[in-house]
Amino acid sequence: MAAGDIHVLHVDDDEAITDRAARELERDSEFHVTSSNSPTDTLARFDPAAYDCVVSDYEMPRIDGLELYDRLSLQFDRPDFPFILFVDLGSERIAADALNAGVTGYLRKGGQDQYDALAARIRSVTSNRPQRSDAADECARELFDNLPDPTVVLDVENGDSRIRRVNDAFERVFGYDSETAVGASVTELLVSPKRDTAATSLSTTLTNGADVCHEVRRQTADGEWRDFLFRNVHVERPDGGSLTYGVYTDITKRMDYDRCLTELHETARRLMAAESSDAVLDTGLAAARDILGHDINAIHLYDETAGGLVPTATTAATEALLDDIPTFTEDGESIAWNAYERGEVSVCPDVRDDPDVLNPETPLRSEMVLPLGERGVLLLSSTDVDAFDDADVSLGSVLAATIQSALQQVEREQALARQNERLDEFASIVSHDLRTPLDLASVHLELAVEGHDEEAHLERVEAAHDRMSRLIDDVLTWARDGEAVDATETVSLRSLVSGCWEALQTGDADLTVTTEYTVEADKERLRRVVENLLDDALTHAGDSPSVRVGDLDDGSGVFVEDDGPGIPEDERENVFDFGYTLSTSGTGFGLAIVHQIIEAHGWEIQVAESEAGGARFEIRC
Template sequence: MSAETPEEVAQRGIQAVSNILGLPISTVFFEQEGTLEPVESSETANELFDEISTLKPGESAAWQAYKSGQPMRVADITQLETIQNPQTPITAEMIIPLSEYGVLIIGDTEGGEFDDEDYTLAQILGDNISTSLERVDREQRLRAREQELSEQNDRLEMFTSVVSHDLRNPLSVAEGYTELAQQEAGELKALEKVEQALKRMDSLIDELLTLAQQGESIDEKEPISVERVAAEAWETAETKQATLNITEDGRFGGDRNRIQQLLENLFRNAVEHGGESVTVTVGAIDGNGFYVEDDGSGIPEDKRDDIFEHGYTTSEDGTGFGLTIVDKIAEAHNGTISVLEGRNGGARFEIRELDTVV
């Protein structure tokens, strides 16, 4: 009951089969993506088999026991209708379901059926393993929720910090120049400064509200075309005289609106740092991602780890949140983002490990 991971539970369960029940051949299988995968075996089982195979649906009695939730005791496995390995040295088996998590298989090479005491004790042990796996699963989900809440608190603290400090600067500028305009009637240049400061405040507020949402997990995903979402993002982003070049279409699963926000921010970043006539290239990567590349001045290698930090910018007009939003959207999709040098010397952003679309 003190085990902290499913693998540790399986390991201690196998030890109990050997040390307490006195049965040397056993393996715990966990259900993973529609198959039963071996996760822990006894020393004797590892010596007996060069490799313990994955158990596939319909190809073994273990699947029947796992799906039905009913333990099985087999005196002669050659008499089974489904046997995955006809050449196995195992002659008798006990198959103990471990709730929805998998099965415990205990084998024997000597022939003859396991007795009632072995069968009863194996089922009791299986119940204990199942209970421990349920506890570990619950604790892991609780830790994941605590981590999510911690990240939400971090974003809230970031939001509060920026609102209380960064927004005060342009507000002070606006107030000061407004007062100057009032004192010197007809001084329109002062009012232009007010307009610039207020626009910056508006940008900061918009991006902060967006950023506050981007770390949230994605519940529903849909098939997304790289070509289509890039074209839509290009229409909504301020791209000025820049040129978009889409080299290869691809598909992946994700939240369309948030992927479009990600692309809009990358496009604006390219124009902001590469100039109004920059060329931006978008294409698919390996069937589970895409890249955005420009032919601008690029990003120095020693700065590439800093650009996703909130507030980091090299532009006087930048808010420093655009690439932070990009990073948070990729993270919410369980994807990875990396920054490389482009083929023409600019910056290349690669977003990988997104959900594939069959």
């Protein structure tokens, strides 16, 4: 052919596509390409005498490729005017409609090979074209082979559907080659979990010629179960015959996602019903393993003492793989700590390529870090590279959010239980401890009014009022100091102890302080602890006690001890109970307040015996 003998009109709303097509086709001098980026303009200006062939996209604004063909065909000057669909993504429905409409060709866009195929197709349909019926058969075969979904041609008769032909996608997805598949019964080859009901019903529907669109589950040649959306397409041939196409669109990932989401909803109910943090963590790990399918996982919670994310719950697979499960700290850069600090999900396709990997020699290859708010992270890992996809991120985020909510609920319920316990204690104090001096004051006041030794009775009324005043002050302190510590500062115990000692009526007592310990604490509440312990020693250790404050031998905290009579061993478990006192003038709240403040800081306090036989209080902080 002479240069530019084949005149092609290319219609596509994407200018980059038309520009590339023109360049690729016109590299061969026999082509001359006119580009149009508007199908409506094409309709208004089309002249069939000016072109030998039309190439068109399918998905375009306002008018799709088949509608463009239908409307242009009214202007064609010959019945076999070539019209080729050149589309982004194949579709069995487009293919069927194209066959019915009489479109000459159907190709998918792609790389250089597809432009070469387009050029070859244009040459074929513009020179020595076969009769329309042959062209339709050729187009049908081309469409069938290029469909991206597994597709079969079926012979449907006598209640059975037998395979007449399969495309490449069918062989690839189901694992059966054409030789095995052709002639086989669909229900025999593609086994269904409910073979006797659903599969038979589907075959009956096909036999009756009805349109079908069903979600089905089928087994591949290697035994894998996959989910598909099955649709049939009936195509009437120009010769009066018909073909039945069966198209299987793989929806396994979508169905797996839906099943996982349903199971996570069930897990959420169990998580929100958990009565302890340990139960929440165990249930969360089991869900990550059993539902998300990742058995190497752990939950790391932030621990202020450790200064990092401590492995709090781990699966057996994690423990078997890793000899030492690390704590992730702010000082030691790590993928997990960075995700925790940002509060964002982090997916690392290959941890060995990440500059923040804690251990470059780790047997793990990929991981996903899901923050649990300020509490910590859920860490899912794999020995495979790039093991986590978008579905894992989505489902993992749902699980992490539920774990976080469940931990919050457990904390709220535990706080409510503590509050109720405190309310019960408060009610007991009001009903008993305050009632007794109040009743005494009332009796003595009545006797004084009656004129019986007025001065003595009024003194007892005053003493009762003093006791009630001390009780009220102690109750208020006890109520305030039971809350968790939020704000802290660095406190020198030596300085604090010395200041408290100066504020007390110490008399002939002496104090020895050997500690240089510093702690992060609520200074005012810690001051009450020291004051109460020192005051307890001054009250119970005799007229001129010796009080010592120093470091514990193992360096875990400090002690406060005296040389008084001490506390009997069988009484030591009770000294921190509210109302417990060995003094007739005491309220029984001093050591209860000490214990409460120590617990609010997350510390521990124990009673022991000093070297001199007196009381010794050991605080581990």
